[in-house]
Structures are given as structure tokens and as C-alpha cells.
Amino acid sequence: MTQTHDTCRSVPKVGITPEALLATHNLFRHMTDEGKAAFKARARIQRFTRGNTIFLADDPAEWGYVIQGGWVKLFREALNGAEAIIDVLPPGSLFGETAPFENGSYSYGVEVIENVELIVFPLSILKDEAARNHDFSMAMIRHISGKGLAKDKETELRAIQNASQRIGCFLLRLCKDNESGAVTLTLPWEKALIAARLGMTPETFSRSLAKLQRDLDMTIKGPVVEIGDFEALVRYTCSACSNVFPCDN
Amino acid sequence: MTQTHDTCRSVPKVGITPEALLATHNLFRHMTDEGKAAFKARARIQRFTRGNTIFLADDPAEWGYVIQGGWVKLFREALNGAEAIIDVLPPGSLFGETAPFENGSYSYGVEVIENVELIVFPLSILKDEAARNHDFSMAMIRHISGKGLAKDKETELRAIQNASQRIGCFLLRLCKDNESGAVTLTLPWEKALIAARLGMTPETFSRSLAKLQRDLDMTIKGPVVEIGDFEALVRYTCSACSNVFPCDN
DNA sequence: CGATGGCTTGAGGGTATTCAAGTGACGTGG
């Protein structure tokens, strides 16, 4: 019954091969054979351990990355040292890929929060591909637009939801759609990291989770969360959002 | 000396003609002659008065808009009535244009905050143009990427800056670059709206502005702000940001 | 066994919010 840290928090390690990526990914699969060949020839696997910095904001952007396993955080840092977490990315995510279409520099820094394995590839491949392959450039438009949508929703949530509601929202998104009644799920990362992702301190996270436990029918044991009344959580959380569950993002 | 509301808050009315837009705008100027002809044939001028809703989030997206004069706010609304202001757009801005590349619906609502005059055009023109014109699709990638960058910065500022710093940042962006010493400027909209745009209540805005007046060398008379020591304001504000003034956005 | 790391809990404080009242400018209508 007692699960170890590793199993209970494990998230599907994607471990996708460059070949599979090129065949299935909504962006990469639109590349020409020529581009795919270049990708296969030049893509490399890199590993970084927790705490390492992959790149910093404003670094000249030369490489794009696909996460095969592990987690990274995207952040921006103020002159006074304060840090804003833009996002936390799970396996399967792509990052750095929009830089060549912005100003040629990364717009955020990336740090490893759980040992990662990455596919690294030169951004020139994407840029060249977009320049010559119209189908790919259309896919890139959809790709970037989708990111913009997600950012708008993020802005809304941070503006409107309080700490407990943000946690509730996070939990709901961990569930498959159309759950009801009692649900049990496992937090995918350290609580401190979820807290940062949700824009709060670990202490606030802990207290707000305790509040959810008190007010709604929930039980938390370590990383395992039992939601007694799924609908109640939906009511509590989604009242402070423009979408009702199940929402798409 | 006493300026009326209208003059003191007036902002350059762009009043750009569809022709000029097609010739100069970073996105539109990449259209084919065919697309430009379609635009000219089908673009219309519309006027809306303050308080009117142009469209709501999740409405099917059929029209794109260019602001010739006036101001609008982009917002998302939660079920409980809370409203998150995504952005406030000045004359010259484009909105609704990314919807056809997202899911075909607008991702935010738009409401008029100061009587506007808009160029309205069918989004099918953009979609068709992107489908057949590679140059245009590349321009669209740059266009959307730029928006994404701005959103990341916005996230950073909301996370890191306190109310007074956000106001300071807002004031600095109203200034032309390379100001120094003493500067006088005029708030472009109602204070309550600026407050909402900056993610705070009107009361907090008022108090935080008073604090700036106290702590830095500033004087506020109605919508007129006198900055006594520009550099001091820069120091105070930009310490909580990853950019130093003058920043680009 | 002690050290460590993840997490929780407590106390105290700061910032922003809400609710409420009040001011001053402006316009309207008697």
C-alpha cells in the first residue's frame, strides 16, 4: 500500500525517439523529408541534473529542446533577484522553439527541477524549414497560437482565483474527464514545485490544501489525494474561471 | 491652463486608411495583391460607443478589427462575475486576428471604453491569405510570437511588481525613451481602468499613486502627472523587472 | 544514528481588498 516516492510520483517517461517525434508531433510531422533528415542527423541527446541551468533569458537562441523525461521550469528573473515562474514542463514538451521567430534570443530561462533527458536540435532547422515549407509554417502558426491561448487563460486564473482554487484547478486537470463521485489521484511533482507553478509559496500551498481538506470532502496523505466529492470540488474551483470542467487546457 | 477632459486625455487618433494599413502594417503589408484587393473590397468602418460589447469570449470568430480611434479592453469573465482584464488597446491596434488559427472562436471578450472607430474585415481573408501566401504566413508567425513575448513579460510583471511599481512601470511606458530630469505626462484613460489593466482596484491605485507622490518626487493633479526625478522612478520601478528602462514593450 | 529533504505548522507582518463614506467637478433641470 505504501508506494515509494519513485513509483507514486512517476509520470510517463516519454522517451520518444527522434523518429517517432518527427512522425507524430503536431509541429515536426509537417517537416519535409529533407528537414527531417537534417533533424535526425543533427539532433543529440543531452542529460542535465537537477538545479542545472539549460539557458538563460536573453541568451542567443541556437538550440531547441524536447523533453524525453524529467521536468524543467521556465522562469524570468528581475534585477533584484525575484523570480517569476512562467511554466513547468512535463515530458513530451518542447521549449526554446519560438525564439528564432522572436528576436533570436530566448525569452525565458530554463532550469532543471528533476533530472532530464532532452533531445537537442539546432533551431536553424526550424527556421530553414519554416522559410521553405509552407505547410510547416502553418503548423507553426497553430503551434504558437495555441501557446498564446494557454497564456491568456493562465493570466485569467492568476488574476481571479485564490490559492485554494488554483490548487483545485490543478487537481481537476490531473483527472481524466468525466470523473464523478470519489476520485483518488497522485501529485506528479514535489509540492513545493506545484506551489511555485501556481504562483504561491510552499507554506501557502500546504495551508490551502489543508483548507480544501477541511471545507470539501478531501483527504491528503503525502502525495496521494482523495477527492470525496468531485462535483463539489468542481463547483468550488470553476466558479472562479470562465470555463466549466472539463476544460480543455 | 485648465485643460478639458477631452484634450488632456486625447491620444493620437490614428485614423489610418485601409490603404495605408495594407501598405505599412507589419502583417498586412505581406498580403498578396489579390488579398489586399479582397480586404479593400470587404473592409468596413464601424463605430461603437462606450460600454458596447464588440464580441464575447467563445463567440465564433468571423471578423478582425483594427482600431482607428478610441480604446477597447480585452477581458475574460469568470462564472462568478469576476473579470480579468487581459489588455487595453490604443488606436492602431489589431484584435481578433489570431482566432482563425486557434479554435475558430475568440479567446477574449472586447468592450469599448472610449468611443471607437474600427476597420472591420472578415477573418477569412487572413485565413485564405495564410493558406496561399508563404510570406504572409511567416509574417503571421512573427506577429503572433511577438504577442507571446509580451504576454510572458506581463506575467513576470504581475508576479514580481507591487502595486506602486506596476504604476511606475505604466508611467514610464507612457514616456518617450531617453527622458530625464523632470517630465510631465497625462494619463491616457480613467484611473479606474488603468487600475484594472494593472490588476488592482481603483482604491489601491489611488493609494499607490499617493505613495509614489510621497516617496518619489512626483505631483499628481487629476490626470496630469509630473515626474520630478525621472531616474529615481526608473530605479524604483525597474529593480523589480528583468529589463531596464528603456524597455521595448 | 544523525543528517537531509520534503512538508507542515505557528506567529507576525505587509499588501491589497472590501465596504463605506466623503469630496469635488460637472451637467441638468427647475
Add this chain to the structure above:
DNA sequence: CCACGTCACTTGAATACCCTCAAGCCATCG
């Protein structure tokens, strides 16, 4: 011309929310 209402804004008091600093718990691991 003045009374009145409206609107934008300010100010005050009480409160909610979250943060910081600090201590403590507990499981894991060397």
C-alpha cells in the same frame, strides 16, 4: 443661478489573503 444627481476619485477602517521567518515533524538514506 442654484439645487441636485452623477461620476470620478479619494480616504478611512476593517479584513482577507498571502508572505516571511522560524521551528518542528517525519520518512529516507548514508
